[in-house]
Amino acid sequence: MGEVEPGFIQEPEHRPKLHSLQAEKIPVIDLSPISNHAVSDPSSIEGLVKEIGSACKEWGFFQVTNHGVPLSLRQNIEKGSRMFFGQTLEEKRKVRRSEFSPSGYYETEHTKNVRDWKEVFDFLAKDPTLVPLTTDQHDHRLTQWTNTSPPYPPHFRDIIEEYIEEMEKLSFKLMELIALSLGLEAKRFEEFFMKDQTSFLRLNHYPPCPNPHLALGVGRHKDPGALTILSQDEVEGLEVKHKAHEQWIRIKPIPNAYIINLGDIVQVWTNDAFESPEHRVVVNSKKERFSIPFFFFPAQETEVKPLEELINDQNPSKYRTYKWGKFLVHRFNTNFKKHKVGNIQIHDFKTR
Numbered sequence: 001m002g003e004v005e006p007g008f009i010q011e012p013e014h015r016p017k018l019h020s021l022q023a024e025k026i027p028v029i030d031l032s033p034i035s036n037h038a039v040s041d042p043s044s045i046e047g048l049v050k051e052i053g054s055a056c057k058e059w060g061f062f063q064v065t066n067h068g069v070p071l072s073l074r075q076n077i078e079k080g081s082r083m084f085f086g087q088t089l090e091e092k093r094k095v096r097r098s099e100f101s102p103s104g105y106y107e108t109e110h111t112k113n114v115r116d117w118k119e120v121f122d123f124l125a126k127d128p129t130l131v132p133l134t135t136d137q138h139d140h141r142l143t144q145w146t147n148t149s150p151p152y153p154p155h156f157r158d159i160i161e162e163y164i165e166e167m168e169k170l171s172f173k174l175m176e177l178i179a180l181s182l183g184l185e186a187k188r189f190e191e192f193f194m195k196d197q198t199s200f201l202r203l204n205h206y207p208p209c210p211n212p213h214l215a216l217g218v219g220r221h222k223d224p225g226a227l228t229i230l231s232q233d234e235v236e237g238l239e240v241k242h243k244a245h246e247q248w249i250r251i252k253p254i255p256n257a258y259i260i261n262l263g264d265i266v267q268v269w270t271n272d273a274f275e276s277p278e279h280r281v282v283v284n285s286k287k288e289r290f291s292i293p294f295f296f297f298p299a300q301e302t303e304v305k306p307l308e309e310l311i312n313d314q315n316p317s318k319y320r321t322y323k324w325g326k327f328l329v330h331r332f333n334t335n336f337k338k339h340k341v342g343n344i345q346i347h348d349f350k351t352r
């Protein structure tokens with residue numbers, strides 16, 4: 001990626017300030033009380049559940065330490081990602097994603113119709129992943145997405161698969177803590193993910209950018225799934241918008257911690273008690289940056305709507321039900337090409 005061509009340039013109001021506020025305040029939560037076992041005795045983890053609940057309420061964004069993911073596995077995948085992106089464009093394009101499956105390499109993603117300053121490799125957690133064939137609400141046919149294997153570095157696919165298993169384990173634990181923090185049973189969310197989840201892992205590479213004040217690594221957006229577990233390297237760039245102050249805040253990398261953010265599905269399930277935070281990635285002119293988000297997505301047939309237990313006459317449902325699979329396929333189709341209209345958003349299902 002050489003010049004900042006017009007397709008990358010953000011409208012003036014969305015261009016980044018290169019000296020943003022530092023987020024010392026983003027909660028850092030120690031998961032050691034649950035890192036080696038499932039959440040069996042809620043009373044032993046009351047403090048932790050409270051911390052999770054307030055982090056979700058105030059930010060929808062937090063970091064976790066002592067999360068139980070082996071460091072060696074993280075180092076292996078980070079090294080593999082550097083080696084993969086270090087290849088020539090010609091090599092990487094041999095494993096390009098296609099119109100028929102989102103897995104593979106691509107460097108033309110658009111967020112809100114502006115091109116992102118990044119290149120990406122996507123890998124599905126389940127191979128095959130079952131999804132609707134079309135976005136048409138009345139079309140019940142399904143299709144399968146399958147993975148594209150990165151041929152280099154050697155054994156990279158095995159490393160990715162092993163890493164995804166750890167991401168899934170951590171996601172289930174976090175969803176249990178979130179459920180408890182809402183006064184629900186720990187396993188309340190499990191059914192949506194046990195069979196046919198549509199999660200995927202993304203390797204992001206943000207090359208140095210000659211005009212970092214004009215472009216973004218990823219434009220402002222909310223993640224559409226239930227939650228995201230992000231590994232970022234030591235180069236800063238991720239920014240989150242604080243709900244109350246409306247300011248962009250830079251997340252300071254903590255070595256070996258993971259950044260967790262809630263996605264739109266949790267916002268709908270909780271009827272806006274927890275919100276999915278808007279975030280973006282700023283690039284810089286000197287250093288390249290790598291990150292690895294895991295997007296925890298439910299099964300395609302999931303009907304997303306506020307949970308019965310969390311709505312009542314005083315707090316009626318704010319959303320119409322939508323089918324996750326249709327939403328996902330809609331997103332995939334619009335991200336793949338530049339479109340005149342914006343992406344589908346949970347806002348489209350808002351009733352009040």
Ligand SMILES: O=C(O)CCC(=O)C(=O)O
Pocket residue numbers: 202204218223230232237238279280281290291292293
């Ligand atoms: O690279 C990052 O720090 C975050 C990337 C991100 O927000 C995304 O891929 O959805």
Ligand SMILES: [Fe+2]
Pocket residue numbers: 221222223228279
């Ligand atoms: Fe994101």
